Amino acid sequence: MAKITAGVGTSHxxxxxxxxDINQSKTDDWKPIFSGYDFTREWIKNEKPDVVVLVYNDxxxxxxxxxxxxxAIGCAESYAPADEGYGARPVPVxxxxxxxxxxxxxxxxxQGFDLTIINQMEVDHGLTVPLSMxxxxxxxxxxxxxxxxxxxxxxxxxxxxxxxxxGKAIRNAIASYDKDINVQVWGTGGMSHQLLGARAGIIxxxxxxxxxxxxxxxxxxxAKIPQTEYIRETxxxxxxxxxxxxxxxxxxxxxxxxxxHYHVPISNTALGHIVLSAED
Amino acid sequence: MAKITAGVGTSHxxxxxxxxDINQSKTDDWKPIFSGYDFTREWIKNEKPDVVVLVYNDxxxxxxxxxxxxxAIGCAESYAPADEGYGARPVPVxxxxxxxxxxxxxxxxxQGFDLTIINQMEVDHGLTVPLSMxxxxxxxxxxxxxxxxxxxxxxxxxxxxxxxxxGKAIRNAIASYDKDINVQVWGTGGMSHQLLGARAGIIxxxxxxxxxxxxxxxxxxxAKIPQTEYIRETxxxxxxxxxxxxxxxxxxxxxxxxxxHYHVPISNTALGHIVLSAED
Amino acid sequence: xxxxxxxxxxxxxxxxxxxxxxKGFHLNQxxxxxQKEENRKAFFADELGYMNQWPMSEEQKQAVIDRDLTKLxxxxxxxxxxxxxxxxxxxxxxxxxxxxxxxxxxxxLEMMKNGGRSPDGNRYVGEQQNx
Amino acid sequence: xxxxxxxxxxxxxxxxxxxxxxKGFHLNQxxxxxQKEENRKAFFADELGYMNQWPMSEEQKQAVIDRDLTKLxxxxxxxxxxxxxxxxxxxxxxxxxxxxxxxxxxxxLEMMKNGGRSPDGNRYVGEQQNx
Ligand SMILES: [Fe+3]
Ligand SMILES: [Fe+3]
Numbered sequence: 001m002a003k004i005t006a007g008v009g010t011s012h013x014x015x016x017x018x019x020x021d022i023n024q025s026k027t028d029d030w031k032p033i034f035s036g037y038d039f040t041r042e043w044i045k046n047e048k049p050d051v052v053v054l055v056y057n058d059x060x061x062x063x064x065x066x067x068x069x070x071x072a073i074g075c076a077e078s079y080a081p082a083d084e085g086y087g088a089r090p091v092p093v094x095x096x097x098x099x100x101x102x103x104x105x106x107x108x109x110x111q112g113f114d115l116t117i118i119n120q121m122e123v124d125h126g127l128t129v130p131l132s133m134x135x136x137x138x139x140x141x142x143x144x145x146x147x148x149x150x151x152x153x154x155x156x157x158x159x160x161x162x163x164x165x166x167g168k169a170i171r172n173a174i175a176s177y178d179k180d181i182n183v184q185v186w187g188t189g190g191m192s193h194q195l196l197g198a199r200a201g202i203i204x205x206x207x208x209x210x211x212x213x214x215x216x217x218x219x220x221x222x223a224k225i226p227q228t229e230y231i232r233e234t235x236x237x238x239x240x241x242x243x244x245x246x247x248x249x250x251x252x253x254x255x256x257x258x259x260x261h262y263h264v265p266i267s268n269t270a271l272g273h274i275v276l277s278a279e280d
Numbered sequence: 281m282a283k284i285t286a287g288v289g290t291s292h293x294x295x296x297x298x299x300x301d302i303n304q305s306k307t308d309d310w311k312p313i314f315s316g317y318d319f320t321r322e323w324i325k326n327e328k329p330d331v332v333v334l335v336y337n338d339x340x341x342x343x344x345x346x347x348x349x350x351x352a353i354g355c356a357e358s359y360a361p362a363d364e365g366y367g368a369r370p371v372p373v374x375x376x377x378x379x380x381x382x383x384x385x386x387x388x389x390x391q392g393f394d395l396t397i398i399n400q401m402e403v404d405h406g407l408t409v410p411l412s413m414x415x416x417x418x419x420x421x422x423x424x425x426x427x428x429x430x431x432x433x434x435x436x437x438x439x440x441x442x443x444x445x446x447g448k449a450i451r452n453a454i455a456s457y458d459k460d461i462n463v464q465v466w467g468t469g470g471m472s473h474q475l476l477g478a479r480a481g482i483i484x485x486x487x488x489x490x491x492x493x494x495x496x497x498x499x500x501x502x503a504k505i506p507q508t509e510y511i512r513e514t515x516x517x518x519x520x521x522x523x524x525x526x527x528x529x530x531x532x533x534x535x536x537x538x539x540x541h542y543h544v545p546i547s548n549t550a551l552g553h554i555v556l557s558a559e560d
Numbered sequence: 561x562x563x564x565x566x567x568x569x570x571x572x573x574x575x576x577x578x579x580x581x582x583k584g585f586h587l588n589q590x591x592x593x594x595q596k597e598e599n600r601k602a603f604f605a606d607e608l609g610y611m612n613q614w615p616m617s618e619e620q621k622q623a624v625i626d627r628d629l630t631k632l633x634x635x636x637x638x639x640x641x642x643x644x645x646x647x648x649x650x651x652x653x654x655x656x657x658x659x660x661x662x663x664x665x666x667x668x669l670e671m672m673k674n675g676g677r678s679p680d681g682n683r684y685v686g687e688q689q690n691x
Numbered sequence: 692x693x694x695x696x697x698x699x700x701x702x703x704x705x706x707x708x709x710x711x712x713x714k715g716f717h718l719n720q721x722x723x724x725x726q727k728e729e730n731r732k733a734f735f736a737d738e739l740g741y742m743n744q745w746p747m748s749e750e751q752k753q754a755v756i757d758r759d760l761t762k763l764x765x766x767x768x769x770x771x772x773x774x775x776x777x778x779x780x781x782x783x784x785x786x787x788x789x790x791x792x793x794x795x796x797x798x799x800l801e802m803m804k805n806g807g808r809s810p811d812g813n814r815y816v817g818e819q820q821n822x
Contacts, residue, residue, distance in 0.1 A: 014784070015783075015784075059771040060719070060722070060723060060769065060771040060772045060775070061726065064719070064720060064723040065399050065400075065712065065715075065716055065719050065720055065723070065772075066398070066399055066400045066401075066720075067347060067349070067352070067396055067397070067398050067399075068396060068397040068398075068399075069347070069349060069394075069396040070389055070394040070395055070396065070397075071394045072347070075578065075581075075582075082726070083726050083727065083728070084726065084775070084778070085725050085726060085731075085774070085775035085778040085779050086778050086779060086781075087728070098578075098582055102563060102577075102578030102579070102581075102582070103563055103578075105578065106435070106436055106563055106564065106577070106578060107564075109350055109436050109438065110436055110439065112439070112441070112442050112445075113394055114349075114350040114351045114393055114394035114395065114438060114442070115350055115394065116347055116348060116349040116350065116396050117347070117348040117350075117434065117581075118346070118347050118348075119345050119346055119347075119348075119581065119585055120345075120346045120585075121346075153707065153769065153771055154397065154707055154708070154709075154712055154769075155386070155698075155706050155707055155708040155709075156386055156389050156390055156708075158389065158394065159390065159392065161392070162392050162394070165392075192807070194704060194808070195770045195774075195784070195788050196704060196705065196760070196764055196770040196788065196791055197703045197704040197705060197761075197764065197791055197792075198702070198703035198704075198791065198792055198793065199702060199703030199704055199792075199808060199813045200703075200788045200789070200791055200792050200799075200808070201788070201792065201799060201802055201803055201807050201808040202807060202808045202809075202810055202813060203803075203806060203807025203808065203809075204809075204810045205806070207810070226697070227698075228697045228698045228701070231698050231701055231704065231706065232698070232701050232810070232814050232815075233810055233814070234810075235704075236704045236706060237770075264803075264806055264807055265803040265804065265806070265807055267783070267784060267785045267803070268784065268785055268788055268803065270807070294653070295652075295653075339640040340588070340591070340592060340638065340640040340641045340644070341595065344588070344589060344592040345581065345584075345585055345588050345589055345592070346589075355709065355712075355713075362595070363595050363596065363597070364595065364644070364647070365594055365595060365600075365643070365644035365647040365648050366647050366648060366650075367597070378709075378713055382694060382708075382709030382710070382712075382713070383694055383709075385709065386694055386695065386708070386709060387695075397712075399712065399716055400716075433576065433638065433640060434576055434577070434578075434581055434638075435567075435575050435576055435577040435578075436577075472676070474573060474677070475639045475643075475653070475657050476573060476574065476629070476633055476639040476657065476660055477572045477573040477574060477630075477633065477660055477661075478571070478572035478573075478660065478661055478662065479571060479572030479573055479661075479677060479682045480572075480657045480658070480660055480661050480668075480677070481657070481661065481668060481671055481672055481676050481677040482676060482677045482678075482679055482682060483672075483675060483676025483677065483678075484678075484679045485675070487679070506566070507567075508566045508567045508570070511567050511570055511573065511575065512567070512570050512679070512683050512684075513679055513683070514679075515573075516573045516575060517639075544672075544675055544676055545672040545673065545675070545676055547652070547653060547654045547672070548653065548654055548657055548672065550676070
């Protein structure tokens with residue numbers, strides 16, 4: 001049977017994708033940032049996940065203002081990188097896992113989640129930057145991806161409690177999947193950032209650190225944080241961090257934190273990164 | 281404050297829209313069908329709903345296979361009738377209520393429903409035929425509409441329990457809306473029909489009648505019916521009937537059945553119609 | 561197949577689930593295009609040429625040309641999409657639907673007028689069917 | 692306004708809620724069109740002419756021409772949509788963002804390098820702000 005073995009949390013800052021794409025990520029300037037992923041890059045070579053359920057938000061690329069799904073699941077064969085306004089990223093096309101996607105879609109809808117099923121979609125930096133952070137610049141991505149898209153652009157985003165519950169439903173779905181595969185769940189976005197207005201540039205290191213501290217064992221407490229508190233404390237766009245709770249919900253009760261990295265700033269954003277192994 | 285005063289259930293058979301559009305609905309041939317709406321047409325002239333929350337499914341018109349929302353809410357200014365393959369229906373453009381739509385959207389998402397927000401959309405017979413059944417051929421529809429779109433085309437549809445729960449969440453949302461308006465909720469689609477395969481033409485009068493009987497006071501029992509039972513008993517497309525449970529959930533505990541009509545066949549379909557007043 | 565399919569014991573129908581949606585994606589998207597009058601004209605003027613805009617299988621394209629709805633359903637077509645073809649040529653939905661049964665359109669309409677097909681005998685595979 | 696807005700006491704930001712989404716619908720859809728290279732070319736060749744394809748307000752169009760992001764936000768623009776304009780002309784997101792503050796781009800970058808803007812004083816309207 002399929003099994004979720006680990007979870008990864010990471011910011012998905014577009015600038016870092018750009019730095020990798022122009023081959024600057026090994027320079028001294030960028031070392032303090034990228035070296036925080038050295039552990040994970042080695043670790044994942046051994047873990048060899050077959051599929052990553054990759055939770056992210058679209059940033060006005062696959063979705064415009066016509067239709068805004070709260071939760072969507074990609075069920076396509078593959079997903080091309082989107083042109084976000086300055087040409088598409090020169091990264092491999094992301095390969096889907098249609099069997100697993102449809103299995104999760106059906107199971108999770110029948111568990112009472114009102115997913116939007118997506119059969120054709122491009123993917124933006126929210127999905128491709130985490131792949132680059134973990135795998136650098138391969139010819140092809142070494143795993144398949146099931147994209148889970150969350151609305152964090154139009155208020156209201158789903159609540160933390162709803163995100164944890166969705167994670168748990170995804171866990172149930174994968175536990176009932178009949179192929180013997182190794183699945184990871186990644187939660188992306190955040191941490192602190194405020195991209196507009198007079199208060200642009202907000203960074204709340206203490207808040208972000210507390211979030212990382214509580215993610216392993218006190219995630220039910222994190223789940224109670226309302227979107228307004230994310231906005232107030234970590235910046236309006238910092239409320240993306242709620243997506244990490246889908247990852248956490250998918251890992252079961254017992255996890256072990258095996259790596260953490262935090263860096264300020266990348267452009268406007270605080271970068272957070274964590275690796276949790278599922279111990280149940 | 282806003283108040284839900286009544287609910288209407290009705291099939292939304294496209295042929296009946298066509299018969300109205302070509303001015304044949306008063307002929308003797310069609311009298312047995314349309315006369316069952318005489319009561320409702322008089323009743324609604326007195327009730328004068330300001331807004332109808334109209335629950336329906338799209339039939340491959342506003343939505344193609346690219347994105348399939350489980351539950352979507354229209355938040356647009358207006359909704360034009362779709363060209364379903366033979367020209368758009370010659371009926372008035374449907375006027376939205378953006379204030380109420382966004383209020384419901386925000387409230388219901390925050391109650392844990394994963395709605396897709398729709399800002400631009402055409403509407404098909406699923407939405408316009410019920411308006412024609414109730415209002416015949418006016419210059420302009422006499423009420424505003426908040427469309428609630430439910431996926432019943434791609435398996436799985438949302439469960440009956442989820443539909444009742446969504447109805448209750450819509451009820452909560454409307455109870456907290458600060459304008460003094462009269463709101464009705466309509467559930468549409470069904471009843472028995474099977475539009476494909478060797479068993480096409482299935483009609484289950486007993487089952488449909490039992491559904492109408494139980495809708496007032498035993499709707500929690502109806503909510504437990506799985507989609508497979510709708511398919512088996514009432515035909516594959518008969519599973520549209522689950523949408524009536526959103527209407528029922530929105531009416532509160534106590535309702536009074538004030539009208540009922542049932543007719544077989546319209547084309548491939550059993551037509552059902554019920555009017556329930558909210559007594560809480 | 562990893563999908564749970566509790567409806568597989570129901571005879572004479574095809575539930576449009578993930579497996580069918582995958583098979584029929586391009587076929588159904590082609591059908592969808594017939595919502596536009598200019599596309600309907602282009603399709604009827606050159607059916608194969610028009611369909612070649614979508615990466616449909618040869619089998620799907622031939623079944624469209626043959627108006628073989630039973631086959632199109634088995635190839636992933638969804639009935640709401642497929643009837644756009646027949647509606648565009650002026651055929652009633654009931655007529656199109658009857659083509660998938662063992663009845664003529666008139667016999668089918670007569671059955672419907674008499675109260676439709678009974679679910680008795682049509683609930684489970686192996687019962688007397690379509691009776 | 693019927694929408695509950697618990698974030699209204701947060702200074703220096705605009706939450707992109709239903710009210711803003713309604714105001715900015717066409718503005719944001721225009722921004723979205725800049726995903727395509729041919730549209731970016733057409734926009735830069737004739738900004739006003741290009742924008743006239745959308746029923747945007749004159750105020751919105753002028754604010755686009757002026758690259759007045761603060762004004763565009765108040766007119767319903769969403770930041771992810773708006774930066775498509777500035778990114779298309781090669782401006783970094785940090786530079787674009789800095790234009791909404793009372794700092795120069797260099798001062799803003801310097802603040803970020805030093806750990807960013809503290810939330811202290813920026814949580815509630817009426818506190819010392821932007822400090
Ligand atoms: Fe993001
Ligand atoms: Fe229908």
